[in-house]
Amino acid sequence: xxxxxxxxxxSNPRNVGEIENADGVGQVGNSKCGDxxxxxxxxxxxVIVDVKFKTFGCGAAIATSSMATELVKGKTLDEALALxxxxxxxxxxxxxxxxxxxxxxxxxxxAAAVQNYYDTHGIDKQxxxxxxxxxxxxx
Amino acid sequence: xxxxxxxxxxxxxxxxxxxxxxxxxENYGNASSIYTIGRTSAAAIxxxxxxxxxxxxxKSNEVYFTGCGSEADNWAIKGVAFANKSKGxxxxxxxxxxxxxxxxxxYLEKHGFEVTYLPVDEYGKVSPExxxxxxREDTILITVMFANNEIGTIEPIAEIGEIAKExxxxxxxxxxxxxxxxxxxxxxxxxxxxxxxxxKFGGPKGVGALYIKSGVRIDNFMHGGAQEKxxxxxxxxxxxxxxxxxAIEIACSNISEKxxxxxxxxxxIIKNISENIPYSRLNGHPTDRLCGNVNFSFEFIxxxxxxxxxxxxxxxxxxxxxxxxxSLDPSHVLLAIGLPHGIAHGSLRISVGDTNTMExxxxxxxxxxxxxxxxxxxxxxxxxxxxx
Numbered sequence: 218x219x220x221x222x223x224x225x226x227x228s229n230p231r232n233v234g235e236i237e238n239a240d241g242v243g244q245v246g247n248s249k250c251g252d253x254x255x256x257x258x259x260x261x262x263x264v265i266v267d268v269k270f271k272t273f274g275c276g277a278a279i280a281t282s283s284m285a286t287e288l289v290k291g292k293t294l295d296e297a298l299a300l301x302x303x304x305x306x307x308x309x310x311x312x313x314x315x316x317x318x319x320x321x322x323x324x325x326x327x328a329a330a331v332q333n334y335y336d337t338h339g340i341d342k343q344x345x346x347x348x349x350x351x352x353x354x355x356x
Numbered sequence: 357x358x359x360x361x362x363x364x365x366x367x368x369x370x371x372x373x374x375x376x377x378x379x380x381x382e383n384y385g386n387a388s389s390i391y392t393i394g395r396t397s398a399a400a401i402x403x404x405x406x407x408x409x410x411x412x413x414x415k416s417n418e419v420y421f422t423g424c425g426s427e428a429d430n431w432a433i434k435g436v437a438f439a440n441k442s443k444g445x446x447x448x449x450x451x452x453x454x455x456x457x458x459x460x461x462x463y464l465e466k467h468g469f470e471v472t473y474l475p476v477d478e479y480g481k482v483s484p485e486x487x488x489x490x491x492r493e494d495t496i497l498i499t500v501m502f503a504n505n506e507i508g509t510i511e512p513i514a515e516i517g518e519i520a521k522e523x524x525x526x527x528x529x530x531x532x533x534x535x536x537x538x539x540x541x542x543x544x545x546x547x548x549x550x551x552x553x554x555x556k557f558g559g560p561k562g563v564g565a566l567y568i569k570s571g572v573r574i575d576n577f578m579h580g581g582a583q584e585k586x587x588x589x590x591x592x593x594x595x596x597x598x599x600x601x602x603a604i605e606i607a608c609s610n611i612s613e614k615x616x617x618x619x620x621x622x623x624x625i626i627k628n629i630s631e632n633i634p635y636s637r638l639n640g641h642p643t644d645r646l647c648g649n650v651n652f653s654f655e656f657i658x659x660x661x662x663x664x665x666x667x668x669x670x671x672x673x674x675x676x677x678x679x680x681x682x683s684l685d686p687s688h689v690l691l692a693i694g695l696p697h698g699i700a701h702g703s704l705r706i707s708v709g710d711t712n713t714m715e716x717x718x719x720x721x722x723x724x725x726x727x728x729x730x731x732x733x734x735x736x737x738x739x740x741x742x743x744x
């Protein structure tokens with residue numbers, strides 16, 4: 218049911234953990250749905266120099282968190298915000314249909330962390346919200 | 357591989373397979389045919405019917421073979437409902453039934469029937485008193501599972517059977533998980549209809565049976581030929597029926613001895629997890645539970661991750677988490693016993709069978725704590741608890 222890439226990122230997730238004194242922290246999802254993602258970013262000159270995550274969720278939630286962190290590390294904030302759930306899924310060689318919402322969550326977690334960075338650094342910018350249309354949960 | 361998912365399915369026992377094999381090839385006759393190999397098939401089916409009857413204490417002419425346990429549940433509930441609708445339209449069941457019962461009841465609700473879904477207590481038990489209080493003038497059927505497939509709780513079947521009898525209401529039980537684990541005598545327990553499934557006790561998949569007490573009014577399930585006394589048409593699954601008969605005979609001999617051996621492994625696993633893994637909770641009744649059922653919730657993590665890590669370590673188990681069910685909601689059983697969503701998502705079912713060993717339990721118990729710790733270490737919910 219899962220691709221080898223998903224299993225790889227699930228069993229050896231990249232960038233797990235917390236960043237002390239992170240520049241931005243974003244948390245999305247809820248335990249009712251069974252998925253919560255928390256992203257920490259360190260920003261220097263508009264570039265995400267470090268990123269870590271913590272995730273409560275299924276194998277796909279862990280794998281998409283891991284892949285999303287890999288995809289935004291070293292990228293500018295604008296590049297990171299351009300990351301779509303589709304790109305995360307493609308990088309993982311696809312997800313089963315019921316797990317698509319996990320990739321949306323990953324996209325949202327990155328956006329939430331960037332928004333938090335803007336908010337805490339006096340930058341007057343609003344990140345456009347994406348919507349998960351693959352399920353009727355609250356994210 | 358270490359297989360701890362015996363509630364999902366079991367391997368066909370070697371001696372069962374041996375009995376089945378000739379009925380695929382040399383003894384392939386249609387049981388409805390008059391010539392010798394047809395009669396051989398008819399005799400084999402008759403023997404299997406006898407074996408099922410002996411296992412549950414009924415007469416062989418009260419046993420009807422079906423395609424699976426779900427079919428038996430569908431037939432029992434729909435068949436009784438439609439055949440008795442002139443008497444009434446009310447059915448009593450519980451909130452923790454298998455989907456084969458729940459979804460059938462929901463279907464009947466769309467067709468004018470009314471269903472009471474009784475709640476259960478924190479251990480998953482339905483109270484006989486609640487069954488009694490739910491009875492109405494127009495109640496035609498009570499259907500309560502013998503034992504729950506997820507949390508293993510054994511329901512007060514004898515008491516409910518007595519209440520049903522007193523009120524002259526038909527009583528069906530889904531005994532799919534209980535066969536071979538609990539002694540069952542349908543007459544002593546006041547059961548009018550009972551569903552069972554071959555692959556849960558060492559028989560093949562694709563065959564089940566429904567016990568229908570003589571005199572019970574029930575619609576035919578499949579229309580066609582005269583098989584199963586015209587009630588369930590279709591050429592019999594000959595090898596499957598032979599396999600089910602052989603398997604139930606083996607499964608229901610020396611139940612207490614076998615169940616005690618399995619329960620020893622179950623209790624060892626429960627004790628070890630309870631003592632060694634913090635923030636864990638045993639789901640289901642502490643004593644009135646299936647001999648092979650272990651079901652725990654582990655806080656701050658989600659069940660699927662546990663299953664995948666166990667699988668990477670060669671251990672097969674199951675979970676009541678949403679992610680294994682294809683929906684976002686966790687198991688209806690875990691919600692019915694009052695678990696919050698977050699905790700229900702982190703459940704693990706280990707179902708022990710008669711081929712499991714203590715060494716296998718040790719291997720599981722050696723690996724499980726590190727898997728749970730690994731998942732907790734990456735959980736934002738665990739981080740919150742640690743920082744408190």
